[in-house]
Amino acid sequence: MMSRSNNNIALQAAGLTKIYGSGHTEVVAVRDVTVEVNRGEIVALLGPSGAGKSTLLTLLGLIRPPNTGRIAIDGTLVFDNHQAKVNVRSFRRQKFGFVFQKANLIPFLTAAENVRLAMEINDQPARASRKRAMELLEYLGVAERAQNLPSMLSGGEQQRVAVARALANRPSLILADEPTAALDSVRGRQVMELFRKVAHEQNAGVIVVTHDHRALDIFDRTLEMEDGQLHEKGT
Amino acid sequence: MNLATKDIKHNFGRFSLTTGGIGLLLMLVMGMGGIYRGLVEDATSLVERIGADLWVVQKDTRGPFAEISRIPRDLEDRVLTVPGVESAHGFVSHTVQRDYKGKPLRLTIQGLSWPLDRGLWLPIAAGRGLTQAHYELVADKSSRLQVGDKLALGKEIFTVKGLTKGMTSQAGDSMAFMTLDDAQAVQFDLSPESIRIERTARVNRLFNIDLGQIQPQLSERASGPSSGLPALGTSMISAVLVSVKPGYNIEAVAKQIEAWPDVSVYTEDGQKQLLLTGNVDRARRQLGLFRVLLIIVSAIIMALILYTLTLDKLHDIAMLKLIGARNSIILGLIMQQAILLGCIGFCIAYLLGQWIFPYFPRRVVLVRGDLYSLVIIVFVISILASLLGIWRAIRADPSEVLS
Numbered sequence: 325m326m327s328r329s330n331n332n333i334a335l336q337a338a339g340l341t342k343i344y345g346s347g348h349t350e351v352v353a354v355r356d357v358t359v360e361v362n363r364g365e366i367v368a369l370l371g372p373s374g375a376g377k378s379t380l381l382t383l384l385g386l387i388r389p390p391n392t393g394r395i396a397i398d399g400t401l402v403f404d405n406h407q408a409k410v411n412v413r414s415f416r417r418q419k420f421g422f423v424f425q426k427a428n429l430i431p432f433l434t435a436a437e438n439v440r441l442a443m444e445i446n447d448q449p450a451r452a453s454r455k456r457a458m459e460l461l462e463y464l465g466v467a468e469r470a471q472n473l474p475s476m477l478s479g480g481e482q483q484r485v486a487v488a489r490a491l492a493n494r495p496s497l498i499l500a501d502e503p504t505a506a507l508d509s510v511r512g513r514q515v516m517e518l519f520r521k522v523a524h525e526q527n528a529g530v531i532v533v534t535h536d537h538r539a540l541d542i543f544d545r546t547l548e549m550e551d552g553q554l555h556e557k558g559t
Numbered sequence: 560m561n562l563a564t565k566d567i568k569h570n571f572g573r574f575s576l577t578t579g580g581i582g583l584l585l586m587l588v589m590g591m592g593g594i595y596r597g598l599v600e601d602a603t604s605l606v607e608r609i610g611a612d613l614w615v616v617q618k619d620t621r622g623p624f625a626e627i628s629r630i631p632r633d634l635e636d637r638v639l640t641v642p643g644v645e646s647a648h649g650f651v652s653h654t655v656q657r658d659y660k661g662k663p664l665r666l667t668i669q670g671l672s673w674p675l676d677r678g679l680w681l682p683i684a685a686g687r688g689l690t691q692a693h694y695e696l697v698a699d700k701s702s703r704l705q706v707g708d709k710l711a712l713g714k715e716i717f718t719v720k721g722l723t724k725g726m727t728s729q730a731g732d733s734m735a736f737m738t739l740d741d742a743q744a745v746q747f748d749l750s751p752e753s754i755r756i757e758r759t760a761r762v763n764r765l766f767n768i769d770l771g772q773i774q775p776q777l778s779e780r781a782s783g784p785s786s787g788l789p790a791l792g793t794s795m796i797s798a799v800l801v802s803v804k805p806g807y808n809i810e811a812v813a814k815q816i817e818a819w820p821d822v823s824v825y826t827e828d829g830q831k832q833l834l835l836t837g838n839v840d841r842a843r844r845q846l847g848l849f850r851v852l853l854i855i856v857s858a859i860i861m862a863l864i865l866y867t868l869t870l871d872k873l874h875d876i877a878m879l880k881l882i883g884a885r886n887s888i889i890l891g892l893i894m895q896q897a898i899l900l901g902c903i904g905f906c907i908a909y910l911l912g913q914w915i916f917p918y919f920p921r922r923v924v925l926v927r928g929d930l931y932s933l934v935i936i937v938f939v940i941s942i943l944a945s946l947l948g949i950w951r952a953i954r955a956d957p958s959e960v961l962s
Binding site for chain 1: 880881
């Protein structure tokens, strides 16, 4: 699979296994997972608590190395078993966007600065960062809150700013970990629709970990995890 | 975008309080250094201001400041006969404590060899110098005496005619200047009863020795004033201050006087060294030790503060790492805050010190060189103090954001 060359593939992962502890305390959190996500595609990742969704997310997000398996992003091999083949942090900076259950905005920066920060740590010029931050906030409907601190924004607004930050560096892949868990159903659906819009319009692959089965119609594909193993559920 | 200043702006109240605390601590460090400098200056200022080329004191003593020195007053005349000596003045120094207006008043009295020495070298800040042979006094402002105040010393009333500035002894007592005769009168003052008892004792001692048996008329002299007894000789002073004529070698003149078996001679630098290596040395080392301890305590407190500030931001730091921020950005955030904390703390210490130090019981002298070295020390401890926070930040796991 890794040898397949397709410019539209954002993520290719094969045979991923993650084991915590050893001996009697050994836990296989992710077992032989293979997954592929295309650019412009939005994928739901379902599963009960403890199924290994978050661990899989840390592997796919290059936060932790797998024990075995390979991960390629945009066709570049990043992890070959537990060995990193590139500067992982730099790769994460350029290719990934993250959104979480809580917006996790930096509390001492305004909404616009939170978005700019992601670009400035990726060595984007300040003027260009400022312009794109405002464009993104406008695109996500929170431009009028650009100069507000996170504490002055509602939960939905914070989550939109977090999505803007995730999009700032034009990522190949956006990973979202239960992004609607803290929102009511109406706002939750709005955020999910936003992800779909982002995937299709910004041409990014999006993986959303969710428990919310009411919004599954939004996703192109649904994957389900159980006991560390991944199954395709179909749309 | 500077994350350090953004964070400070957001948590301005907490940062201000923290820097205020660090500022107070650094003020203590600065004050310790200033007290040490004041101690050195107090010890050497009198020697410097008098400006004598040589100090002639009792043989094998480190007088007159580091140790008691007693030499006969007529030594002045002997010194004047040495080739190259321009002038020789007697000098007396002793400390008195009196109650004045209900408060204890300590004065280190310096006797000036009137009329040759009228104290023209004194830094007069108010009033004037000595213009009379008796009952006039020039005191330092730190004594809180005022021009015109009257002070009972010995059996006389002295009037304060002038005030000096910055003339304190090595013990921190205010200096007072009067003529040598007056200073001796104050130093050797006895109550009438003491004089009567001494005269009676003297007569009794006389009759217990052979001299009293064979010369009974001596008993009449023994019961009279001490000044009438040839055996008592000339009065005693602490030192003789010598000025050497221009063109003469000071060391050579000193060597010549030093050859006498009853005196020791010190140059001005030698006298200052005696003061600095004697009485002041122990206090200097003590203050130095306190200063080092305070610097260590400041560094530890700063490290703990920065560590706590880092712990408060740990989630944000994990987030920064998750979105790919380089370590240099995170190090910059912590280190810049540490340096700002140290620098602003130093400025607060300096400004507060300027305001508070003049009220300290001992003189606090801030020397530019000491301030520069403290800036460097503060800079270094700021960086060292930030290391603990940086260590914790580097260990922050980006996956903490997911939990």
